[in-house]
Amino acid sequence: MDPVAGTWDVTLRTPIGTLTAVYTFTDAGGTVTGAADGAPLTDVACADVPAGRRVTWRQAVTRPMRLNLEFDVVVVGDAFAGHSRAGRLPRTVVTGTRRRPPA
Known part of the structure; x- marks a missing residue:
């Protein structure tokens, strides 16, 4: 299972304010896919780096304005930045902070 697999509470600090979203990544036989608040992510790619696991993806958003975003984060344990x-x-x-299943 890829280290990014799971549900994440994500914060984006933008020039127009702080936005929050819930991202979900799944690993199906070595292929990682993702969604943000239910909308699919594209071009999800993962690679090991000295600091952890690098994950990149693309996302089209319509709020607060129509944009095509490119993400680049490093996952270490239950956090990414x-x-x-x-x-x-x-x-x-x-x-991002990984959500833990309820006990």
Whole structure:
């Protein structure tokens, strides 16, 4: 199972304010797929790096405006950190915390 598999509470610190979303990544036989609040992610790719597991993906959003985002994060345990970018706009800081199943 890939280290990114699971449900994540994600925070994006954008120039227009902080946004939150729930991301879900699944690993089906070595192929990782994902969704953000139910909308599919595209081009999900994972690779080992010295600091952890690097995960990249693309996402089309319509709110607060129509954008095509590119994400690049590093997963370490139950957290990830990195950035997203939309064209020429400044980078957005992205952090995530894995949700634990109820006990």
